[in-house]
Amino acid sequence: MTQSFQFSLLATDGAARRGEVSMPRGTIRTPAFMPVGTAGTVKAMYMDQVRDLGADIILGNTYHLMLRPGAERVARLGGLHEFARWPHPILTDSGGFQVMSLAQLRKLSEKGVTFKSHIDGVVHEMSPERSIEIQGLLGSDIQMQLDECVALPAERDVIERSMELSLRWADRCKIAFGDQPGRAMFGIVQGGDDEALRVRSAEALTGLDLKGYAVGGLAVGEPQPVMLAMLDAVCPALPQHKPRYLMGVGTPDDIVKSVQRGIDMFDCVMPTRAGRHGLAYTRHGKINLRNARHAEDSRPLDAESDCPAARDYSRAYLHHLVKAGEALGGMLLTWNNLSYYQSLMQGLRDAIEAGRLADHAAALAEGWARGDL
Ligand SMILES: CCOC(=O)Nc1nc2cc3nc(NC)[nH]c3cc2c(=O)[nH]1
Numbered sequence: 588m589t590q591s592f593q594f595s596l597l598a599t600d601g602a603a604r605r606g607e608v609s610m611p612r613g614t615i616r617t618p619a620f621m622p623v624g625t626a627g628t629v630k631a632m633y634m635d636q637v638r639d640l641g642a643d644i645i646l647g648n649t650y651h652l653m654l655r656p657g658a659e660r661v662a663r664l665g666g667l668h669e670f671a672r673w674p675h676p677i678l679t680d681s682g683g684f685q686v687m688s689l690a691q692l693r694k695l696s697e698k699g700v701t702f703k704s705h706i707d708g709v710v711h712e713m714s715p716e717r718s719i720e721i722q723g724l725l726g727s728d729i730q731m732q733l734d735e736c737v738a739l740p741a742e743r744d745v746i747e748r749s750m751e752l753s754l755r756w757a758d759r760c761k762i763a764f765g766d767q768p769g770r771a772m773f774g775i776v777q778g779g780d781d782e783a784l785r786v787r788s789a790e791a792l793t794g795l796d797l798k799g800y801a802v803g804g805l806a807v808g809e810p811q812p813v814m815l816a817m818l819d820a821v822c823p824a825l826p827q828h829k830p831r832y833l834m835g836v837g838t839p840d841d842i843v844k845s846v847q848r849g850i851d852m853f854d855c856v857m858p859t860r861a862g863r864h865g866l867a868y869t870r871h872g873k874i875n876l877r878n879a880r881h882a883e884d885s886r887p888l889d890a891e892s893d894c895p896a897a898r899d900y901s902r903a904y905l906h907h908l909v910k911a912g913e914a915l916g917g918m919l920l921t922w923n924n925l926s927y928y929q930s931l932m933q934g935l936r937d938a939i940e941a942g943r944l945a946d947h948a949a950a951l952a953e954g955w956a957r958g959d960l
Pocket residue numbers: 679680681682683684685731732733734735736775802803804805806807834835836
């Protein structure tokens with residue numbers, strides 16, 4: 588068990604990397620998918636199940652937890668790992684993105700963001716320093732800088748000013764983070780859909796010598812080719828021997844194409860949220876269990892899966908649960924979806940080690956395109 592934060596590059600295949608992040612609370616095998624545990628829970632899952640599916644790390648949302656139950660309260664109760672019974676690494680976001688998408692009446696200035704809670708209307712001030720303080724109170728292993736995710740499309744000078752603000756906040760967060768052995772603070776590359784601004788952001792953050800780098804400001808509705816073009820510009824401008832985390836991504840296809848461009852870590856609400864809405868992710872593509880065509884289909888989602896939710900329940904039963912609004916429907920589909928995402932990541936890790944990522948990616952795409960025979 589290490590007392591420090593170390594990233595080791597174990598193998599590469601083109602721009603893709605197979606690595607390991609070793610931390611005091613455990614090792615993260617990369618490429619890695621981080622299930623989103625917004626308010627200290629991966630919705631509809633027990634934490635033991637999340638672990639059994641192969642997740643090495645989960646994501647917690649600062650915005651939600653600071654509003655309820657409150658960061659100081661979580662600290663008094665022993666921190667988020669103890670509170671939520673997840674003893675492995677946790678990455679927390681800085682809350683910036685959620686403030687801009689969830690809070691009412693938010694104001695952004697050099698100082699930070701001021702907003703009214705969407706729960707009880709209380710006004711909160713979140714400076715870069717306070718964001719890091721909150722993440723420390725939660726006991727977060729990987730803390731994110733406070734940043735501004737500019738909405739696209741935007742004028743170049745708006746993107747530039749926003750990117751430069753995030754850089755100043757990165758510096759303030761690094762100072763506020765100080766020296767927390769075994770923990771890390773990641774910078775967040777911004778710059779919208781402008782390659783030159785993206786490279787400037789990546790190079791400036793590299794100069795701060797942080798433990799890892801996130802790519803933010805993407806997966807905000809831009810076409811996939813735009814997102815991938817930004818990765819083609821950013822990844823070569825980031826240090827080879829530090830982890831790269833693409834925020835909010837994505838579909839299985841997004842993940843494969845991003846791994847091929849050098850991304851190591853992902854988080855996305857898709858598998859959990861879609862599961863609660865009746866959608867199953869499988870190696871044959873997406874299956875919408877709300878659709879009446881499943882009403883008498885006695886086949887499971889995937890007879891070859893080692894996940895009981897995929898292997899042991901008929902589509903007819905899942906369709907019934909979803910139509911009836913039964914809690915078990917969301918539970919089984921979330922279980923299936925997270926299982927599929929973790930098996931996707933395991934397959935990518937194996938393919939990079941074996942130097943056959945291109946063939947593996949083609950086989951995956953063929954399976955998704957073949958659809959659900
Ligand atoms: C997870 C760390 O988040 C932050 O602290 N800031 C941040 N979060 C983002 C989350 C995003 N989710 C999506 N798509 C679903 N795009 C995102 C961008 C950011 C971001 O720029 N900055």
